[in-house]
Amino acid sequence: MIPDLYLADLEAKPAALAGLADALASADPFSAIPSRIRRVLLLGMGSSRYAARVAALRLRSAGVDAVAEYASAAASYPPGPGTLVVAISATGGSRETLDAVARHRGRSFVLALTNVPGSPVTEGADLVVPMLAGEERGGVSCRTFQHTLALLLALADHLSPADGLGPSGDPVAPGDSAAPGDSVAPGGPAVPGASGRDMPGLLLRTAEATADLLDRRGEWLAPAAALLDGPHGVYTIAPAERLSSAEQSALMFREGPRRPADACETGDWAHVDVYLTKTLDYRAVLYPGSRYDEQAMDWIRQRGSTVLAVGGEVPGVADRVRYRHDDEPDVALLTETLVAELVAARWWLAQG
Numbered sequence: 001m002i003p004d005l006y007l008a009d010l011e012a013k014p015a016a017l018a019g020l021a022d023a024l025a026s027a028d029p030f031s032a033i034p035s036r037i038r039r040v041l042l043l044g045m046g047s048s049r050y051a052a053r054v055a056a057l058r059l060r061s062a063g064v065d066a067v068a069e070y071a072s073a074a075a076s077y078p079p080g081p082g083t084l085v086v087a088i089s090a091t092g093g094s095r096e097t098l099d100a101v102a103r104h105r106g107r108s109f110v111l112a113l114t115n116v117p118g119s120p121v122t123e124g125a126d127l128v129v130p131m132l133a134g135e136e137r138g139g140v141s142c143r144t145f146q147h148t149l150a151l152l153l154a155l156a157d158h159l160s161p162a163d164g165l166g167p168s169g170d171p172v173a174p175g176d177s178a179a180p181g182d183s184v185a186p187g188g189p190a191v192p193g194a195s196g197r198d199m200p201g202l203l204l205r206t207a208e209a210t211a212d213l214l215d216r217r218g219e220w221l222a223p224a225a226a227l228l229d230g231p232h233g234v235y236t237i238a239p240a241e242r243l244s245s246a247e248q249s250a251l252m253f254r255e256g257p258r259r260p261a262d263a264c265e266t267g268d269w270a271h272v273d274v275y276l277t278k279t280l281d282y283r284a285v286l287y288p289g290s291r292y293d294e295q296a297m298d299w300i301r302q303r304g305s306t307v308l309a310v311g312g313e314v315p316g317v318a319d320r321v322r323y324r325h326d327d328e329p330d331v332a333l334l335t336e337t338l339v340a341e342l343v344a345a346r347w348w349l350a351q352g
């Protein structure tokens, strides 16, 4: 892994997103998914699984039977023709994901989502969807994480009943979702773009948000890096619907500069990370948007902990980083990890 190439990979995000937006505007990559699908099993490791978990939650909130599993889990859903397996591997070569796919090949409908066409995960797959993230020369999954999330949102749109998620990403109202056991799109095949969302438009706004953070990093990056640079590691906090942001951020602090880092869900924070704030110099990135932001911040203020908010205003934080379109939850989901990624790159480069 090479820090200056990792930074170059981050700087190439807006162009890669524009390319993905073009591709999604011209074709639905999921149109070959059969109508018999009744269950979605997303499999992956590391950042691929982080993205999968958020997508599975979104599918469930639209009434679709979906779960994200560690590909390494020995016990999971049995294979079957009604199961759509989404095997996610940026490199296409993670051992655990290949082993899990082997159990489903020829028995479930296997969709391989990968950045490397022809890689092992595509062997025997019923459908291959390329991430179109370009080569990551730094050796760290960053653009592939962003493109995985984007494509899984597009998949969720494709599989969701027409009365499921709205264009804003709001969950369906209680009682409006499909009944348990319903096919993913009642009465027929999954409807492309059933949610009515303009996915290419979302990706172009994400590219603008990403470019805004990159262009203005001279203002915010040095203070943010200094604020998070404590003796006891970095913690990251995000709502369940965007937990991938906290998980990917913590992974970037570990994988690049090799700093201790961990992720926590915002509501769960009061049951888990709160115990660290009394004894450690607790420093965290908060991705706001949970109804439990204030519950966490109440403890954080009492304990004098240090929090950097990304994408919103939260009373009691030490500082905040804002960016274009950060009031749009799906733009935030797709963009916000860039703050942690750039801090990680800065620390990594400083190590020489």
Ligand SMILES: O=P(O)(O)OC[C@H]1O[C@](O)(CO)[C@@H](O)[C@@H]1O
Pocket: 044, 045, 046, 047, 048, 088, 089, 090, 091, 092, 093, 094, 097, 140, 141
């Ligand atoms: O998506 P892949 O290529 O299967 O990789 C899974 C994980 O493994 C890593 O490559 C690290 O080993 C991470 O960057 C990634 O999150």
